[in-house]
Amino acid sequence: MESFESCNWTQFGYKFTQVFEPAVLYELALLEGVRFSALVRLEDRRTEALASLGAMFDQASELSVIELVNVSSALISISRFEPAQSLLRILSERRTTSREDFEIGWLEFLISNRCGRGVNSPAAFEKMGRAVTTREIPISRVLDSCTQAVVWYIKRRELPPAEYERWLKLGTSLSQSSDHIEPGSLSSWYRGIAMVPAANGDSVATRRSMELAREAADRCTGSEAGAAETNMIKTYYESAMKEYVYVQRDMDAAKEAGRSLIALDPAWSVSYGELAEVYLRSKQVEKAAQLYEKAVTVGPPYVAHHLLKAATCRDQCGDLSRAMAHFEKLAGLAPRSRQVMTAGLALAHRLSHPSSTVFKRGLQEIETHVAD
Structure with a gap:
């Protein structure tokens, strides 16, 4: 939100913090009870920011190239890839400078990276590389x-x-x-x-x-630091957690980095899930379950993923009733997940739980969808 509100639309430099995959938008549609297509195509404009962004998108023909780059960036930052791609087609026809080519290549890379597993990334980097040789970037x-x-x-x-x-x-x-x-x-x-x-x-x-x-991140975070600057420290801690787990093999340091990450932004659910993973690797399954459940309570993104991990942890702890409750909720949050339906059905059978019919029906619907 801060990136959108503080953006100077007539200058390059839209500040990205995180760009999510389309699956995150699908989960949000389920949680909010809105059509997925309405979110994807920017038809749902219930907030003031979305209404403002939508208005700029509707007036694309009247925007400058720099404004189009910034609007495309804003759309990509909230996973509205389809309308962003339509603006990139306009941009490709109107671009005239190396800087514009570079920024277009950057956006094409982001879309390829999040939507196409990087299939078009080489072409995007080739475009950026040509622009770099002009020494105008x-x-x-x-x-x-x-x-x-x-x-x-x-x-x-x-x-x-x-x-x-x-x-x-x-x-x-x-x-x-x-x-x-x-x-x-x-x-x-x-x-x-x-x-x-x-x-x-x-x-x-x-x-x-x-x-x-x-050291470089610390130079970003003075008394006037905003969300983008604070994000530099957050991403340091996110990377440090992985470093301590996989390279340094120091689980205590990883936990400390995770706690520092949460302290920076307690409203960011992903941080609780990442710290939960550290506790899970430390065989502290109960603590991991609590953190995954906290992540679910905090909210999107990755609610279904966090809930599935919580359910699995509760099952490992022997807290089967709570695990079952998580799987029942997951049946609505992830109706197309074979993993959820299969695991939920297995647990329901172990408990002779009546929700087994829900998971059976879910698996049947998945099979029907695949067949179609």
Whole structure:
């Protein structure tokens, strides 16, 4: 919301914090009792911000290229990918500068990354790369693209190896000019580059990069810090939790990072789920269940995922009645999930619970849907 309200629509620089997959929007439709298509296509405009964004979308033909980039960014930030893609088609016809090409490539990458498992990411990075060679792109924006190239190559090989190496080399070079780079971009780079030694099990180099990420993030968070700046510290703690679990093997440090993450933003449900995962790996299943349930109480996103994890934990703890209650709620939240229906039915059979008919019907409907 803050990014939307503070945006200068006539200048590049819409501030992204998190971009969710379409499944999150589907879950929201179920929770709010609205048609999924109405959310996806921006037909549902019940809030003032959505009404304002929708009005700008409707007037796309009257907007400048920069305004179109920012409106597309706002749409992508709330997972309205379909209307964003329609604006990108307009942008592709009207673009005239290297900066515009770069920003279009950036948005095309975000959509490909969230909706198509990165199939079109190479083309998007090629477009950004051509723009970078003109030397007309701000250094911080170039470093942003380097970061994403590294992160998504490590995560799921979205770029060819040669392209990854090129962006890695460029980012490493740019990061040496840290005085000319926005602290948020620099912090993201160091968090991203930490994944390289982490993938090789190099705990010392990983921690060194993470410390640099923290130092840069700290420079973002003064007394005037807003949501985007605070997000830099949040993302540091999110990455640190994974580092401590998978690389450092220090579960106490991971828990401390998780608690710090929650303290920064108690209204963000994802943080409770991430800390719950640490406790689960520490074999503290009861504590994990409590945290997953807290995540459900706090709300979207990932309500169904958190509830399923809570149900599984309660089952492991022997608290079968509470596990059953979670599965019954899940039957409505995730009606197309074979995993939910199968696990719910298995537990219902063990308890001779009458809800077994609900899960049987759910599985039958899934089979019918697949057959159609």
